[in-house]
Structures are given as structure tokens and as C-alpha cells.
Amino acid sequence: MHVGAAGGGLVRRAGRRNSGLAPETGAARTRRARAIARRLARRYPHPEIPLHHSSPFQLLIATILSAQSTDAQVNLVTPGLFQRYRTPADFANARREELEQAIHSTGFFRAKTRAIQNASRMLVERFGGEVPRTLEELVQLDGVGRKTANVVLCKFGVPGIVVDTHVRRLSRRMALTAHDDPDKIEQDLMAVIPRADWCAFSLRLIYFGREVCDARRPQCPSCQVRDLCPSARYGGFPPWMAAHRAGRNGRAGRAGAGLARAAGPASGRIAGRASGRIGRGLTAERRPRGVPSGASGRRER
Numbered sequence: 595m596h597v598g599a600a601g602g603g604l605v606r607r608a609g610r611r612n613s614g615l616a617p618e619t620g621a622a623r624t625r626r627a628r629a630i631a632r633r634l635a636r637r638y639p640h641p642e643i644p645l646h647h648s649s650p651f652q653l654l655i656a657t658i659l660s661a662q663s664t665d666a667q668v669n670l671v672t673p674g675l676f677q678r679y680r681t682p683a684d685f686a687n688a689r690r691e692e693l694e695q696a697i698h699s700t701g702f703f704r705a706k707t708r709a710i711q712n713a714s715r716m717l718v719e720r721f722g723g724e725v726p727r728t729l730e731e732l733v734q735l736d737g738v739g740r741k742t743a744n745v746v747l748c749k750f751g752v753p754g755i756v757v758d759t760h761v762r763r764l765s766r767r768m769a770l771t772a773h774d775d776p777d778k779i780e781q782d783l784m785a786v787i788p789r790a791d792w793c794a795f796s797l798r799l800i801y802f803g804r805e806v807c808d809a810r811r812p813q814c815p816s817c818q819v820r821d822l823c824p825s826a827r828y829g830g831f832p833p834w835m836a837a838h839r840a841g842r843n844g845r846a847g848r849a850g851a852g853l854a855r856a857a858g859p860a861s862g863r864i865a866g867r868a869s870g871r872i873g874r875g876l877t878a879e880r881r882p883r884g885v886p887s888g889a890s891g892r893r894e895r
């Protein structure tokens with residue numbers, strides 16, 4: 595992939611909209627993004643999906659469970675869960691209360707149970723009990739948005755950018771996107787990272803976000819990509835993300851409020867039924883119930 599006119603335009607917009615961020619040509623940003631990708635590849639040569647699974651279906655279920663939970667918590671639950679329920683039909687026909695009990699510790703268990711059973715029913719009824727291999731089909735499943743769909747597609751060897759909470763934060767800090775909306779971030783990263791590297795690059799950002807570029811304590815002084823990251827000079831808290839931070843803290847000005855609205859309550863079929871918001875999925879940081887995720891209003895983030 596390459597940055598075309600759209601990519602260059604986005605870069606110029608980034609320079610205008612985000613104070614403190616110098617304009618950068620599309621070509622320069624692509625070069626920088628790929629240099630970052632190479633460094634991360636040296637640090638994480640063979641990144642693995644952090645959710646334990648042994649089939650695309652198990653990965654689908656685990657990713658649904660990981661919304662507003664931690665991967666470690668999900669990995670504690672899934673061995674017993676997958677021993678008890680093996681197929682989409684097993685999940686679809688499970689007693690709701692039993693399934694709720696089995697996944698209780700991952701949080702939002704009622705909404706997740708509903709999503710898992712609805713998705714499993716749809717797999718049985720529409721897809722012959724198999725997990726489909728296209729994004730268009732996957733996002734028809736309850737509880738599945740682009741992020742979960744791309745995780746599953748990666749399992750099938752189909753390239754996709756997975757925008758979870760870490761990818762979202764790091765791509766903004768690294769100024770690889772001017773956007774806050776996960777779908778737009780996905781497009782921006784697709785434009786600068788070679789297609790074959792989309793899955794691995796996403797996973798590397800996720801691991802790097804956990805280990806180095808932490809949400810609250812980014813380790814800029816010792817960071818391997820600090821010379822390629824415009825946020826290094828701001829200690830990881832650049833001014834172009836300030837409106838977003840203010841919005842999430844309820845102190846947004848007009849622009850921040852707009853961002854907050856865009857981030858807004860998670861709305862879709864899972865989150866809309868949950869008592870709070872369940873939105874972030876793979877590798878999300880745990881949040882207390884009712885605390886806005888700050889993610890987009892789409893159903894899983």
C-alpha cells in the first residue's frame with residue numbers, strides 16, 4: 595500500500611488541526627511509519643494474538659469476551675468455557691444462566707452472553723456453523739465490529755488492521771493519524787503500512803503499548819522509536835491529543851466536547867444492552883462500569 599492523495603491530505607489536515615504537530619508530507623509519513631514498523635518488528639519478531647484459542651471460532655468468542663476486560667482475565671475463563679461448549683451450536687443452545695455464570699468474571703456478562711448466543715445462532719443458521727472469512731459477513735454477527743472481525747481475519751491469514759485501545763493511542767501519539775475514530779485510524783494505518791504487515795503491525799503496537807507506550811506512563815526517554823515519534827518531546831502527552839483527553843475527563847471545550855460526543859456511549863447491539871459500556875475488546879484496559887471508554891460509538895469499541 596502507499597499513501598496517495600488522500601493520505602497526503604490527511605497529513606496536511608493533521609498539521610492544521612493539531613497544534614504542536616508539524617505538517618508532514620504523505621511520503622515522509624509513510625517512511626516514518628515503516629521505520630517504526632521495522633523497529634517494532636525487531637523487538638517483536640513473531641507477535642502472537644494474546645487471547646488463547648485453537649480455532650477461529652474460539653478466537654471470535656474470546657475477542658467478544660475481551661471487551662472491557664483484560665486478555666489475562668479472558669484467558670483464565672476460556673479453557674473451561676471451551677471445554678464445556680465446543681461448537682457454535684453448543685453456545686447457541688446453552689442455558690443462558692449457565693453461560694452467564696461461566697463468563698461472569700469478564701464483566702458485562704449478560705450482554706456478552708446475549709452477543710455470544712446471538713452470534714452463535716447466526717453462525718449456525720446462516721453460515722453452516724463456520725466462521726465466515728470476510729469482514730462484511732463477520733460484522734453481521736452480534737457483538738462483532740471491525741476490530742473483532744479483523745482479529746478473526748488475521749487468524750485466517752487475511753490482512754487487517756486491528757484498532758484496539760493501544761493501537762488507537764499509539765497511532766495518535768506517533769502521529770500516524772490525525773483521527774480519533776477507529777475506522778479512520780484503520781484507514782490511515784492501512785495507507786502507510788504494507789498490506790502483508792497489517793496484522794503483525796497491529797499486534798506489535800498492542801504489545802508496545804502495554805510494555806513501553808503505556809497510557810499513563812509512557813517511557814519516552816528509553817523508547818526505541820523516540821526519534822521517530824513526535825510525542826517524545828511532550829513526554830507522550832502531545833497537545834494534539836489534549837482535546838481528546840479533556841473530553842474524556844469531562845472538561846472538554848467545544849472541540850473536545852465534539853470528540854467526546856463522537857466517542858460517546860457505546861451504542862450497538864452489545865453495548866446498547868449493557869448496563870454500562872462494553873466496548874474495547876482485544877487488549878482493552880479494564881474500566882469500572884459506567885466509565886466512558888472514550889472509544890467510538892460503534893458497538894464494540
Ligand code: SF4
Pocket residue numbers: 767768806807808812813814817818819820823824825826829830831
Ligand atoms: S516516544 Fe513516548 S509517546 Fe512516542 S512511542 Fe515512545 S513511549 Fe510512546
